[in-house]
Amino acid sequence: MTLKKTLKTIYHATAPLHVSRSHMTMTVAKQILTDFTPDPSTTCVANNILNLQYDLQIIIPAYNAEKYINECLESVLIQSTHYSYLVTVVNDGSTDHTLDITRSYQEKYPDRIEVINQENQGLSGARNAALRILKGRYVTFLDADDIMTEGAIEALLDKADDKDIIQGGWYTFTQSGGNTPQDAHRLSGYPWGKLFKADVLEHFQFPEGYWFEDTPISFILYRVGYSSKVIPDVVYGYRLNPDGITAKSSGSRRSVESYYITTLCLREFPLFGVKYDQQAYEYFLRQCIMNWSRTKNQPKNVREAIFVLESTLLDKYFKDQHSEMNEEIEKALRKKQFQKYEVLARTK
Structure with missing residues (x-):
């Protein structure tokens, strides 16, 4: 049995443990991330x-x-x-x-x-x-x-x-x-x-x-x-390069910037004429999984803060969308079920 199949089996066997909702507020989540690693807050827009x-x-x-x-x-x-x-x-x-x-x-x-x-x-x-x-x-x-x-x-x-x-x-x-x-x-x-x-x-x-x-x-x-x-x-x-960002990112505080750059892209969609459509939604969910993978070695409160803020982004930009590719991930985000989300992310 592969690792992913094993994790999925464990997930289904322990499903009742994953239904609790995160009670972390958006304000607290933002402060946790700011204290951990501030957002560079730059832009993709230029006039070359x-x-x-x-x-x-x-x-x-x-x-x-x-x-x-x-x-x-x-x-x-x-x-x-x-x-x-x-x-x-x-x-x-x-x-x-x-x-x-x-x-x-x-x-x-x-x-x-x-x-x-x-x-x-x-x-x-x-x-x-x-x-x-x-x-x-x-x-x-x-x-x-x-x-x-x-x-x-x-x-x-x-x-x-x-x-x-x-x-x-x-x-x-x-x-x-x-x-x-x-x-x-x-x-x-x-x-x-x-x-x-x-x-x-x-x-x-x-x-x-x-x-x-x-x-x-x-x-x-x-x-x-x-x-x-x-x-x-x-x-x-x-x-x-064994010393490249890919190799060292998960152990660095700067891995949180994977979330920050996700928010930057979503925020600047209109400036490039990009729509918040189904394709963008599916990409966003995949990006959430990528963000988790990059930050999985960070403290639990940091991971949960990212999760809470991503669930807020989902409601803000994709409130009426529905995923067929990452349905369980979507449900965990919408219901703010952090434990369930982490188990699911490990199987991706």
Whole structure:
């Protein structure tokens, strides 16, 4: 019997224990989270300038990336393509030799590489610095410790078909070698490995000060109604990082920001013309489960505070919706049955 089946069996056997309601108020819940980790309270809304001079702009945020930035830049510069492109490297307050390395590349390839140097503002702040003046008809993001595969530019732009968002395949690799292909069958929530039309990003920025800053891509941008396409070509190499946010988030207070960014997205739906429809509702419920998974190692009162506030969000934005995909999770949220919710979340 699998772990999920075992947990479901335990849940049904102990069902009477799960009917009690949480008595935590919204005011108390908000205070608990604020005391634990304050909400950065930034925005996804921007007014970026369109100055389209290239077919493609490749945005590379870089912080203390001296070990990898050479390999990253070389993977772009060896591309054989007839398309014009500009590499925008944003040095985000690095304290190693990242800036020196990127400057040397800029001197060697002045028509291909520009460097923005700024004080440390985090991953979102680095990406946003490049987004403020969009110079490519299409934009793609490349992390400084990752690589672009051979022929990626040609494959993505050749098959773009004037779509707003084009997703390619990718593979994961480690420093010791070896790679694992990841076929793209649908749009991923990551900004890398895909193209965005500049128009898509004209009024968008990554929310600064948050972990999980990629969330608005799938929660907001994919809900606007932009046209999209997925191609089978592997265009991106993603380096697995044992010290990345995914690996350390559940033990950090900042894991609570997964909830905060959920509220941010919902709050800003109208600013992007996104509707609180059934699709958004199902995504919200999946996001609630994700929030629980990311915060499951936090104190019980923190987890319960998130639960109470999520149940409030459900009533505020999706009062008349009904889920067929996560019906039990929905019931637990609506009835404020925290114990039941936690047992159910573990089975997802």
